[in-house]
Amino acid sequence: MSEMFISEPMALLFSASLLALTFLAYFAGLWTFRKAQHFSLLHPLVSSCLLIAALLYSLDIDYARYQRANNVFYWLLGPATVALAIPLNREFDRIRALALPLLLTLLLGTIAAPLCALTLASLFSADPLTLLSLTPKSVTTPIALSIAKEIGALGELTAGVVIFTGVVGAIAGPSLLRLLGVSDERLQGFTLGINAHGVGTARAFDISPVCGAFSSLALGLTGVLTALTLPTLLLWLPKIF
Numbered sequence: 001m002s003e004m005f006i007s008e009p010m011a012l013l014f015s016a017s018l019l020a021l022t023f024l025a026y027f028a029g030l031w032t033f034r035k036a037q038h039f040s041l042l043h044p045l046v047s048s049c050l051l052i053a054a055l056l057y058s059l060d061i062d063y064a065r066y067q068r069a070n071n072v073f074y075w076l077l078g079p080a081t082v083a084l085a086i087p088l089n090r091e092f093d094r095i096r097a098l099a100l101p102l103l104l105t106l107l108l109g110t111i112a113a114p115l116c117a118l119t120l121a122s123l124f125s126a127d128p129l130t131l132l133s134l135t136p137k138s139v140t141t142p143i144a145l146s147i148a149k150e151i152g153a154l155g156e157l158t159a160g161v162v163i164f165t166g167v168v169g170a171i172a173g174p175s176l177l178r179l180l181g182v183s184d185e186r187l188q189g190f191t192l193g194i195n196a197h198g199v200g201t202a203r204a205f206d207i208s209p210v211c212g213a214f215s216s217l218a219l220g221l222t223g224v225l226t227a228l229t230l231p232t233l234l235l236w237l238p239k240i241f
Helices: 002-035 044-058 063-069 071-083 085-090 092-097 099-123 128-134 141-151 155-179 185-207 209-240
Strands: none
Touching: 002 044, 002 063, 044 063, 044 155, 063 071, 071 141, 092 099, 092 209, 099 128, 099 185, 099 209, 128 155, 141 155, 141 209, 155 185, 185 209
């Protein structure tokens, strides 16, 4: 009994330390990002993830235990996503004026994003479960995890791919759009929201409130449309691949 009494407080203390690690790593990354004048490769989600991964590996801490200690952040993803409705409301008139082209772009982007990932994975002979886990890659994490659970995919792999997609999109997206001559902040934001979901939306708000609002719109609509269309798309996958 005494051993159990001692081990439980120690376990709670260890979990609290892992939670604090996430806070400290993120704020260290954010400080570095600001000092580097928002240099894309030093985005806090990149630098903090690398720092946490290095510490977990060097200290031989099981990732599953780290994830359990940080479950509060997974829960907060839902309210944070809903809170994106605030900037949407401010830009409602601009959004309504572009409703038709935005919806067409959304439809094409929502279908093209998972198909591109699945095609590339198929070329590298990925197994069916991996392919299934890649399908929700272009939606924000809470929606992607719900979809993964419903379709029988690996939630951990889906979450990792979603984060990786968002980080790459946030780093490379703005530069690539400028290279292609896309200077309209509304188009930049909408593209980031479709392809890089939550991380891309955070990057869009760094560009401007208008860019962030359009990215928020794309993030939300992509999640809803993917949840509605993905089961139908999966019925066709055996015929395509």
